[in-house]
């Protein structure tokens with residue numbers, strides 16, 4: 001695939017906002033009102049009606065149903081098509097041909113003014129728009145359109161009713177009933193298919209975690225949130241350049257924790273291994289605590305996270321990972337297990353797996369086959385060169401069928417299930433969703449982020465919309 005590029009987009013100027021129309025304090029606004037009245041969503045003034053295609057205005061084409069969540073870079077709303085919009089054709093999904101009834105509109109916050117270079121569009125928004133415009137696969141969330149308004153960008157996606165985090169949470173609330181083996185296998189198969197497509201197109205996702213894996217009501221897995229994704233074909237800079245970190249800490253590969261500068265798509269496969277383990281056990285397998293950057297912005301060694309991994313897998317050795325000693329943080333590895341019995345006497349992945357199967361009430365008839373353990377071991381290989389690629393993982397015996405029939409898993413992860421998962425929470429209040437404790441993706445300081453902003457400037461770390469778990 002050629003390097004993704006943004007398609008041309010019509011730009012219009014916005015009228016100044018009338019402060020008199022601002023909402024009085026203490027009055028609750030609905031999500032719809034908040035969306036419309038936000039000063040970042042001003043009414044449009046056309047610059048030159050004859051030179052440009054008619055400007056699409058988000059409010060002319062979509063009715064906001066409610067507020068879903070606040071992410072790092074903006075807010076996400078649920079919407080439906082405006083039935084009476086004259087130009088509105090039913091939106092069809094390119095892979096399934098089915099009409100899309102509901103949408104998730106991601107409204108990007110504008111970049112901060114007053115910085116050295118001001119473009120009004122964040123690097124993450126550009127990256128996500130560029131990649132989503134070019135990429136199309138049944139296991140990737142489909143971008144329907146981009147609407148650009150003054151200092152505000154709206155990405156309109158197909159709506160997914162669930163995500164893996166929500167499904168894990170639902171099972172952990174139901175007396176730890178396990179996720180059915182067939183659902184698990186289908187989820188993993190679809191996820192790896194989407195990831196193979198990304199990697200074949202030279203894209204590393206760099207932020208795979210259960211919350212970013214969407215699931216539609218018909219059981220299709222959709223990889224979402226490409227805001228951190230990057231092309232890895234002949235990168236202009238090393239993907240990692242000293243003071244920059246990627247991937248939410250619990251899913252971060254050991255080569256990243258050890259400071260590798262030239263990481264590869266294998267970092268996504270480590271995250272897939274962690275997601276697989278979490279689907280089995282209903283809690284994160286390596287739930288470490290992130291050491292924060294110091295005032296000089298130096299990235300600290302993530303000792304605690306490395307320790308959590310070592311408690312299960314043991315510390316990596318040169319025998320397992322020949323290039324281990326070349327890792328920038330290698331010298332720090334010795335300090336990981338100093339005071340930890342868990343690290344000195346690691347459990348081993350096999351024991352972790354057997355305990356999980358027992359504790360999560362998998363019986364002999366509904367437990368995943370032993371090939372699941374083998375796949376997990378091969379995804380959680382310390383050495384990125386030994387870790388399975390997405391292509392190899394899809395050919396693993398786990399997906400080939402126990403009876404050797406080579407029947408691929410279903411593309412509907414809910415096939416044959418009686419469980420009905422609760423619908424995604426959509427709030428009609430503007431900011432109803434409370435604070436939470438999920439670790440957020442580190443975005444400030446990405447290798448190629450020219451327009452860095454201090455964390456917190458755009459609400460990073462406010463916890464708005466982050467769901468509480470565990």
Ligand SMILES: Nc1ncnc2c1ncn2[C@@H]1O[C@H](COP(=O)(O)OP(=O)(O)OP(=O)(O)O)[C@@H](O)[C@H]1O
Pocket residue numbers: 068069070071072073074076103104106141157158159160161163211212214224225226227424440441
């Ligand atoms: N297509 C979609 N359908 C339904 N909900 C969605 C969709 N896309 C995103 N969401 C919801 O909005 C949340 C935030 O979206 P997204 O992860 O894309 O934003 P973000 O700013 O990158 O967030 P984060 O920093 O948490 O990764 C998701 O966790 C999910 O709950």
